[in-house]
Amino acid sequence: MSSPLMAIIWTLIVTAATALVGNIVILYQRRIEASTIPTVGSDTCHESELKERYVHQADVLLRDGYEKFKNSIFQVITPDGPRIFLPRRFAHDLKPFTRHEASGMKALADRHIGQYTTIDHESDVMLGAIKIDLNRNLGNFVADVQCEVAHCFQLQFPPCNEWTAIDLHEKLLRVVAQASARIFVGYPLCRSDEWLECSTKFAQDVMIGAEKLKQWHPWLRPMAQYFVPEMRRIRSDHRWALELLQPELEKRLKSSNTTESDSYNDMIEWMRRRAKKLNERTFDDRELAKLQMLTATAAIHTTRLAIIHALYDLAARPEYIEPLRKEILEVTNGRNRTLQKQHLTQMRKLDSFMKESQRHSPPSVATFQRKAIVPIDLSNGFHVPAGTIVQCNTNMLDEAPAEWGDPNAFDGFRFYKLRNKPENTNKFQFASTSYDSMQFGFGNDACPGRFFASNQIKIILAHILLNYDFKFEDGIVERPKNIMFEVNVLADPSIKVLFKRIP
Numbered sequence: 468m469s470s471p472l473m474a475i476i477w478t479l480i481v482t483a484a485t486a487l488v489g490n491i492v493i494l495y496q497r498r499i500e501a502s503t504i505p506t507v508g509s510d511t512c513h514e515s516e517l518k519e520r521y522v523h524q525a526d527v528l529l530r531d532g533y534e535k536f537k538n539s540i541f542q543v544i545t546p547d548g549p550r551i552f553l554p555r556r557f558a559h560d561l562k563p564f565t566r567h568e569a570s571g572m573k574a575l576a577d578r579h580i581g582q583y584t585t586i587d588h589e590s591d592v593m594l595g596a597i598k599i600d601l602n603r604n605l606g607n608f609v610a611d612v613q614c615e616v617a618h619c620f621q622l623q624f625p626p627c628n629e630w631t632a633i634d635l636h637e638k639l640l641r642v643v644a645q646a647s648a649r650i651f652v653g654y655p656l657c658r659s660d661e662w663l664e665c666s667t668k669f670a671q672d673v674m675i676g677a678e679k680l681k682q683w684h685p686w687l688r689p690m691a692q693y694f695v696p697e698m699r700r701i702r703s704d705h706r707w708a709l710e711l712l713q714p715e716l717e718k719r720l721k722s723s724n725t726t727e728s729d730s731y732n733d734m735i736e737w738m739r740r741r742a743k744k745l746n747e748r749t750f751d752d753r754e755l756a757k758l759q760m761l762t763a764t765a766a767i768h769t770t771r772l773a774i775i776h777a778l779y780d781l782a783a784r785p786e787y788i789e790p791l792r793k794e795i796l797e798v799t800n801g802r803n804r805t806l807q808k809q810h811l812t813q814m815r816k817l818d819s820f821m822k823e824s825q826r827h828s829p830p831s832v833a834t835f836q837r838k839a840i841v842p843i844d845l846s847n848g849f850h851v852p853a854g855t856i857v858q859c860n861t862n863m864l865d866e867a868p869a870e871w872g873d874p875n876a877f878d879g880f881r882f883y884k885l886r887n888k889p890e891n892t893n894k895f896q897f898a899s900t901s902y903d904s905m906q907f908g909f910g911n912d913a914c915p916g917r918f919f920a921s922n923q924i925k926i927i928l929a930h931i932l933l934n935y936d937f938k939f940e941d942g943i944v945e946r947p948k949n950i951m952f953e954v955n956v957l958a959d960p961s962i963k964v965l966f967k968r969i970p
């Protein structure tokens with residue numbers, strides 16, 4: 468055998484052996500730590516039953532853990548192995564760590580095997596474009612988002628002259644995707660059916676592809692990924708996104724050095740400018756397409772879900788509909804008015820309702836998920852070895868401060884009332900994060916898109932409230948129960964809401 472070939476084989480063997488030994492050491496370390504903390508349900512259930520319960524009843528398991536172990540750390544057996552849950556107070560311990568020491572994105576990437584699903588991709592260009600540029604420009608886009616929302620309802624919704632059953636999951640996916648795309652890729656690409664399909668399907672392929680590939684042993688995954696249709700589609704989604712973006716990018720290239728180029732003010736431009744500023748030499752159109760897919764993944768499904776939860780809460784408690792309508796009409800001074808940023812700020816009852824809805828139906832029952840990139844010692848002496856994922860058990864409603872009133876009740880105007888006190892006027896907003904309100908995370912790496920999401924949700928809910936009456940189909944009298952998928956809180960997709968247009 469030729470010596471270069473032997474050298475390659477030896478390199479591969481040494482690399483594999485090093486990785487194997489490294490993994491064994493990490494697993495060993497984690498096992499030592501894991502053995503010192505109690506496991507929820509291990510006294511009554513088999514491991515397979517516990518895994519099943521985690522998938523469908525993580526909320527119940529975490530409640531059991533909270534009640535049994537109160538202020539102590541516990542673990543839960545999941546299909547991905549044991550997972551460590553920290554009581555809320557440990558969020559204070561984790562908060563000072565930077566994203567390079569305790570990473571939320573790496574934790575998410577691990578859950579969705581990001582090395583295969585392509586989401587293990589932390590980009591300062593993307594984060595800067597959202598955190599700085601998007602948030603700085605929020606006020607400029609209210610009317611644009613409102614315009615896309617109205618356009619979408621007009622074309623995608625049935626006339627609803629009579630009570631008409633609407634599949635909110637399907638319809639709102641389009642509305643949110645189009646309204647977001649207006650800011651992410653601009654007009655006219657934001658109305659392209661193909662772009663909207665590509666940017667929404669990518670997230671589904673990632674979620675489903677990851678679940679299917681996880682069924683394979685980790686050693687087989689490099690090969691198995693080619694047998695999972697969604698995994699193959701993820702690669703074609705990236706190619707498709709690039710193909711769809713290219714004409715827009717070429718158009719912009721041609722118009723550079725003209726006055727038209729100054730009119731572009733969207734995520735495409737912000738990402739390009741940030742890449743230049745950060746001197747990202749590897750940034751090209753392919754990377755831009757990838758970051759657009761990742762931004763859409765973070766933005767669209769989360770926002771749609773928050774709107775559906777709020778609409779289910781409203782349909783279950785119709786007594787809130789009129790006061791909210793009244794507020795919107797007062798703030799905007801009439802129907803069909805062009806919205807401005809301050810109108811959204813003034814919709815304080817709506818903001819409060821959205822926050823209460825999110826308190827009861829958060830995106831996840833465990834936020835502040837972090838993968839320790841460096842070893843971390845918590846204030847109680849618990850050692851989190853590098854490579855371990857921890858998260859806070861943040862959905863125990865009874866932990867709410869006493870001044871919030873009955874923590875378990877649904878009080879749509881709870882935060883409105885709290886904000887009426889002069890010292891609280893800027894607190895308790897939907898997009899505010901705090902120790903008591905961690906639905907968007909907490910600290911430096913809390914969701915950077917929450918202000919945009921807040922505006923979008925208000926614009927869409929205001930459109931619905933002013934233009935439609937809505938109620939559940941006959942037979943549904945209570946707020947439909949949420950469906951758990953692991954720690955994610957999903958709205959029941961089988962529920963239809965009836966809409967009737969207000970003349």
Ligand code: HEM
Binds near residue numbers: 572766913914919920
């Ligand atoms: C109602 C809608 C949304 C919800 C419920 C939501 C929720 C979250 C949560 C819980 C996190 C993790 C925070 C943490 O670990 O501390 C997060 C992170 C993130 N979100 Fe959102 N999000 C929403 C909308 C958006 C939008 C519209 C965008 C983009 C425009 C976005 C972009 C991101 C990004 C990039 C991260 C990662 C931040 C980082 O690691 O530094 N999100 N989001």
